[in-house]
Amino acid sequence: MNVTNPQSGLIVRSEPEHHSLARLKARRQRWLTVHLWLGLTLGLLLSIYGITGSVLVFYPEIDESLHPEMLTVQPPEHAEYRPLAEIFAAGKAAMPPQAKHNFATYPRNEFASFKLRFAVADANGAVERWEVGVDPYTAKVTGKQLQERSGDWLPNTFIGLMFKLHYALLLPKDISTVVVGLSGILLIISTLTGLIVWWPLTSKWRQALVFKAGAGKVRFNYDLHKTSGFYTALVMIPVLFSGVYMVLPHNVVPVLELFSPVTYRYWFHSTPSTPDAPTIGMDQAVAIALKQYPTGRPHWIYGAPNPSQTYTVCQDGVDAPDSILQRRCTVIDRYSGKILDLDDPGLPTATAGEIFTHWQWPLHSGQAFGMTGRILVFITGLACPVLFVTGVIRWRQKSRTKQVRKG
Numbered sequence: 001m002n003v004t005n006p007q008s009g010l011i012v013r014s015e016p017e018h019h020s021l022a023r024l025k026a027r028r029q030r031w032l033t034v035h036l037w038l039g040l041t042l043g044l045l046l047s048i049y050g051i052t053g054s055v056l057v058f059y060p061e062i063d064e065s066l067h068p069e070m071l072t073v074q075p076p077e078h079a080e081y082r083p084l085a086e087i088f089a090a091g092k093a094a095m096p097p098q099a100k101h102n103f104a105t106y107p108r109n110e111f112a113s114f115k116l117r118f119a120v121a122d123a124n125g126a127v128e129r130w131e132v133g134v135d136p137y138t139a140k141v142t143g144k145q146l147q148e149r150s151g152d153w154l155p156n157t158f159i160g161l162m163f164k165l166h167y168a169l170l171l172p173k174d175i176s177t178v179v180v181g182l183s184g185i186l187l188i189i190s191t192l193t194g195l196i197v198w199w200p201l202t203s204k205w206r207q208a209l210v211f212k213a214g215a216g217k218v219r220f221n222y223d224l225h226k227t228s229g230f231y232t233a234l235v236m237i238p239v240l241f242s243g244v245y246m247v248l249p250h251n252v253v254p255v256l257e258l259f260s261p262v263t264y265r266y267w268f269h270s271t272p273s274t275p276d277a278p279t280i281g282m283d284q285a286v287a288i289a290l291k292q293y294p295t296g297r298p299h300w301i302y303g304a305p306n307p308s309q310t311y312t313v314c315q316d317g318v319d320a321p322d323s324i325l326q327r328r329c330t331v332i333d334r335y336s337g338k339i340l341d342l343d344d345p346g347l348p349t350a351t352a353g354e355i356f357t358h359w360q361w362p363l364h365s366g367q368a369f370g371m372t373g374r375i376l377v378f379i380t381g382l383a384c385p386v387l388f389v390t391g392v393i394r395w396r397q398k399s400r401t402k403q404v405r406k407g
Contacts, residue, residue: 024201031196036395038190043388045169045183046190049243050384052166056159057366057378060108063159070133070143075110082139084283091116091132094141099130100305104282106298113142119305126150167247181248188240194229218397225390228383235380242364245357253357260353265341269308270334277335279304282311288337289313289330296328304334316367320346324369325362 055062064071081087092101095118103117113133120128127150133142148155153170155161168176200208209230211223245252249264256262280288286298296315304311314329329343345355362368366377 021201028197028199028201031193035190035193035197036391038186038193039388039391040395042183042187042190043391046187047385047388048165048169049184049187050381052162052381053239053384054378054381055162056166057374057381059159059162060112063157064112066158067133067143067145070145071113071115072111073113073135073137073142076137079137081136084286085281086139087114087134087136088116088282090139090141091118091134094132094144095130096120100303101282102303102305104301104303106301107136108299117147177247181244181251184240184244184247188237188244191229191233191236191240195233198226198230221390221393221397225387225394228386228390232380232383235376236383238363239377239380242360245360246364256353256356260356261351262353262357263341264357265310265312265329265331265343268310268331268340270304270310272307272335279334280311280332280337284337285311285332285334286313288332288339289315292330292339292342293318293328295319296326299327310334310340314343322346325358327358327362327367 088101088104091114092099099118099120101116101118105115107114114136116132116134118130118132120130122128129147129149130144131147132144134140135142146156147160148164155164164170167180169179171179198208209227211227212219215223249266253262253264282301282303286301289298290296293315296318298313299316300312300314302312302314303309311332311334312329313332314327316327318326318328320326320328323346325345330339331341331343332338333340343354343358344350345358350358359368362373364377366373366375369376
């Protein structure tokens with residue numbers, strides 16, 4: 001309990017409460033040390049992830065503005081899309097015969113072109129990755145561009161550079177998966193320790209949530225750091241975790257399976273009934289997915305250039321009144337056309353683990369909550385360099401203060 005000092009009239013904490021507060025402050029100081037060194041060590045990586053992530057939230061719009069002649073079209077009046085088979089054939093005809101069609105992006109609106117991606121290997125084993133634009137109304141190629149060449153350090157396009165920085169830090173894949181995944185885990189810990197350090201021990205919540213009026217530069221920097229960290233933490237933690245999941249799925253899924261069964265669509269394989277079994281085309285795979293989800297608009301179409309690979313068709317806008325998410329992905333055998341897996345959190349058989357994993361990409365991109373979600377992820381990404389810079393400034397300010405005291 002608190003007591004009143006008879007001489008000063010001030011309220012003084014009782015001895016047990018004073019010791020309890022002292023213990024909490026000592027514990028917070030230990031967490032502050034952890035938070036400090038994680039921030040100083042990984043803050044630059046967090047800044048890179050944040051800035052590139054903010055760009056990638058709106059990458060379709062940015063890419064179209066950078067390459068309007070290839071990625072945008074003018075829809076004719078009362079026109080309809082040409083058949084998918086015709087559109088895919090047009091893209092294929094623009095590439096060398098050995099090119100493998102491995103991915104397609106369906107137009108996001110009536111002004112966007114089809115984006116088809118191909119891999120072309122030369123005689124020396126080097127692989128070039130190309131993107132071809134096709135007008136969906138005429139099935140005519142609008143342009144093509146080299147995305148990247150194996151062995152080259154930098155991708156050839158701005159958006160390609162943003163993706164490579166965000167997911168791989170421009171490092172080789174066997175190194176980048178470890179670095180990006182491990183740093184993501186440590187940054188989650190850094191965010192959590194930041195919340196522990198932020199927590200007001202004396203219940204002065206208003207002071208913890210706002211800027212102090214009329215304060216100087218030192219206090220402003222401190223308030224900017226703590227408020228930026230607090231208000232973005234609710235988005236930062238799921239975005240960081242989903243990033244770790246997407247980079248290290250083979251490590252994360254086994255942990256999730258300790259709590260609930262999980263299926264992962266990339267683990268499915270196509271199996272031919274005979275050695276020379278014919279395969280269905282990507283257009284037929286889309287037709288199968290649309291039959292499963294007639295109201296959904298195709299978005300990403302994963303090709304099956306290798307014999308054991310499957311087609312995966314992801315659709316947005318699926319009519320699912322009982323689910324917040326309206327994105328569904330259908331995994332299809334490239335030989336039989338059989339549906340091997342449905343990435344659908346609305347299924348009665350969907351486990352908690354499957355629902356959890358289905359949320360990861362929509363949360364990471366902000367797509368789960370439409371434009372509001374995208375804006376929140378965008379702002380959170382921009383807050384990352386702010387947190388790093390203000391954290392470094394705060395560290396240097398405290399270091400100088402300690403040196404002055406010692407002097």
